[in-house]
Amino acid sequence: MEAPLRLVVANPLDRLARTLEALLVVTSAPLSLDELSAAAAEDSERVETALRLLAERYSEGRSGIVLERVAGGWAFRASRDAADACARLFERPVQRGLSQAGMETLAIVAYLGPCTRPEIARIRGVAADSAVAGLVERGLITEAGRGSDGAGGAVRYRVTALFERVFGLESLSQLPRLDDLGEDVDAIRERLHAVAAQRTA
């Protein structure tokens, strides 16, 4: 262990540079000079010197990881040479469909909507928070006021125009009929609640 130790002493900036690399690879937002200095417990002048060193090492043409100075501070990005590969990588999740949780939640909101998260949770037998959040993020459902029990009630959700587009529907009346479950929405809702109660019994 003699050699590496000598190396650190010989070029202490190298150690600081390694710390900065670590901080920059973990962060989800550009880090300012102040943030980097505070985290590395080093004065900002030395941090700036180390950053210049890193900017040279992580530069276009030399590395696939590029250190860039942006408005908010410093951040790693992918090199432009790899733009095509990155584009192919990001195209992939598009193909993925909806999860079982997402599909069940969406079906409940589409057929019974507007409805609240507690109601969705009751029917599915599982908390609906992350499924609802995912669908809102994808723009398939959106908030539609509060529950009938007044202003203090839970937020209700309904499907969006994007939902209709994705499912190729002109309107919700084009949803496949569910006569086998009940003659109207109220009957279907009642049936789902009854089954859910049995499941948890």
Add this chain to the structure above:
Amino acid sequence: MEAPLRLVVANPLDRLARTLEALLVVTSAPLSLDELSAAAAEDSERVETALRLLAERYSEGRSGIVLERVAGGWAFRASRDAADACARLFERPVQRGLSQAGMETLAIVAYLGPCTRPEIARIRGVAADSAVAGLVERGLITEAGRGSDGAGGAVRYRVTALFERVFGLESLSQLPRLDDLGEDVDAIRERLHAVAAQRTA
């Protein structure tokens, strides 16, 4: 542009390595060999060779960025040397306050999953609802369809890639063999018999 072009020809693996660096720095989740090959548009054998090269360059002690094999793929993380600096800037909320109930539930899902809440409750002897909800919220487990007892069955859970990452596992097969843990059935049966023998003596 003569010189760099010659360099690429001299070591074409270098160009692939740079592409992989770029892919690994723009994503957070580990990328499998297949995903990397598809995005880089290269055959997996060459990608594997390039990854070995990178793993050497990005290794503990040599770099602040470490390339690791985890959760069935490859991902960058911060070097352990920089843990103190990272801790000053980032939280690890995933594991903060994981209760004993949470830990046991996590173990059951990791080993026996996908499994349902009633199955977890049967093993632990206590309802698992709040422990399961806490683990879902932390992203350590997720829904994986419904039970085999038909469509109306209870929701099943499995551990996520984040679980493997947080625990530093290449795959679930790295968990210790269940047979090696705890007392085996024979030992417990013997103790039961010993107690019974005492009673009738």
Add this chain to the structure above:
Amino acid sequence: MIVRELELDLDAFEGPFDLLLTLVLKEELDLADVDVAGIVLRFVERLAERDELDLEACGEFLVLVAALLELKARGLFPEEEAELADLEPEEAAEELARRLAEYRRMKEAALWLRERLADERDRFFRLGPAPLAPQPERKLAPQDPEGLAQVLRLLAVAPPQVSLAHMTLHFPPVAQFLERFRALLRRRSIFDFDQEIDGLTRQEQAVAFLALLELRRANQITISQAAPFAPIRIARTEESGASDERTTAWKLRSA
């Protein structure tokens, strides 16, 4: 020691034992969430603080905890109970050993995970998106609306019905034995417990024993035993046949 005033500090409940019982019976507290072993532990701790063994308290506690456990078992594993009840004693013991082993292993696995997590404390990685990564457009491939109808149909499928009809057979109400023993005591002043329960199933024997404790608690009988594991002798006291309110309470609880 007054068992009902036993102070508890559990995950799901904090307060005196009798309040816990009230909440459970009113179904305001889910028994599935109650750590019964924790209650037993607390009781044993309190017991150990005293110099002499409080048999009265032990008897009352045993009755209450047994009732709690029975309720909990029924609530937690209705199907399981049915499976176990069909097993021969040997098989049931085997099954019990298997389950204990399974839980032990899971506890060990949890311990392993906890240690692993501590070892990985210095491992940091990015959880969110990269700061300068291109924002992928979260498009969705066209979906078939029939898929929506299908999942809703599946959600409307009733789970298989669990028959509880045979349960009463395996868990005879305590009141049944109370009545039987009281009738016996009206004819005879002394009887041999072992003889009375001869030929009964293990569950029935256990419930019969609970009935015995209940009678003892109500001061209607005395229990004596010449030596450990010798036959248990039951004798009528003067007060026997006095009050019947306990019976009513038991009927309610084991209905």
